[in-house]
Amino acid sequence: MPNPPPALSVTDAVKNSHAQFHKSLFSNSDLTALERKRANSFVQGPFWRPLCELEVNGATTYEGALLLLASKLISSTSFRVQRGHSAGSFVECVDFTDAGLQLFNEYAGQEIDDGLRERLITSLMSYAAIDTGNGIVARVIPPETKGMRK
DSSP states (O other): OOOOOOSOOHHHHHHHHHHHHHHHHTTTOOOOHHHHHHHHHHHTSTTHHHHHHHHHHSEEEHHHHHHHHHTTSEEEEEEEOOSSTTTTOEEEEEEEOHHHHHHHHHHHOOTTSSSHHHHHHHHGGGOSOOOOSSOEEEBOOOGGGTTTOO
């Protein structure tokens, strides 16, 4: 007896959404074909986007944060709210480990390219965070930079 068709086509949906994401990624870009190829090599890396989002936006997806935590590129911490309705409550957040900071610096390194890396990272500033359905994770702001970030 033949098997009934599957109720869900999860693999097809994921494959199609991944292909559409990469097709759309450079749709409004002024990058040359060579720059797009180089940019794609950065963007394809599993750590690039969540690590860079944490640096430039102060937040990333929950899934991205889990990947970075598991890879020991960030660590979890908490701080106590000082003012407002939540005063006295503790809030969980993340911050870079030395390894995470080193990897971000490699991603941002300008000495080996023509500014493409900086342009890619800066493009992430067009949004604060994208919730993929499981929430977002925020980075702690070091005391010496308070008031400097918006």
